[in-house]
Amino acid sequence: MGIECQGDFIKVNNEVYPCTVSLAMDLVGGKWKVVILYHLKNAAKRYSELRKELPGITEMTLSLQLKQLEEDGLILRQVYGEKPPIKVVYSLTGLGQSFTPVLDAILAWGNQIALEKGEFGSHAAASSERTKKDHSLA
Structure with missing residues (x-):
């Protein structure tokens, strides 16, 4: 049994969480x-x-x-x-x-996805592509 299953909730700093994943995501989510x-x-x-x-x-x-x-x-x-x-x-x-x-681990996973499905370019090129896309939607 994992630590997250030891009760119905976890209370940390007066905040109540349904599980330890919820606690972790509250700290680093977004x-x-x-x-x-x-x-x-x-x-x-x-x-x-x-x-x-x-x-x-x-x-x-x-x-x-x-x-x-x-x-x-x-x-x-x-x-x-x-x-x-x-x-x-x-x-x-x-x-x-x-x-x-x-x-x-997140960096390694992101690198794997970038190598398999993405392409690397300059920040200026990415901004230019976003601008073209925004103008085509208008």
């Missing part, structure tokens, strides 16, 4: 959380570095996702300096680092 964790996997980064590495994310979404990841204990936000311009650096916590085997 389009951007896993991607942010991946980009912090090997090194701490400033907000501006993350922004450059994630061109498809809006500033508001990045800020919100970073805040949620911090609140859930997956990343650490360190502020250096007391007056502007201050330096803010994000890094994985121990809990965030414990997720790296999952990140590696």
Whole structure:
């Protein structure tokens, strides 16, 4: 019997979950959380570095996702300096680092799909293709 079957629910930080998968997905679910964790996997980064590495994310979404990841204990936000311009650096916590085997598995799976079904190109080419598609729908 798995740990998720030891009761009718799991309660963590006053949140109730029907199973451990639901708990895990609450922490890392969504389009951007896993991607942010991946980009912090090997090194701490400033907000501006993350922004450059994630061109498809809006500033508001990045800020919100970073805040949620911090609140859930997956990343650490360190502020250096007391007056502007201050330096803010994000890094994985121990809990965030414990997720790296999952990140590696997701990366391997994504690479396999890309090699079997996709093609690699430049970001500019992808943007151009999206623009052509959007204009053809109009």
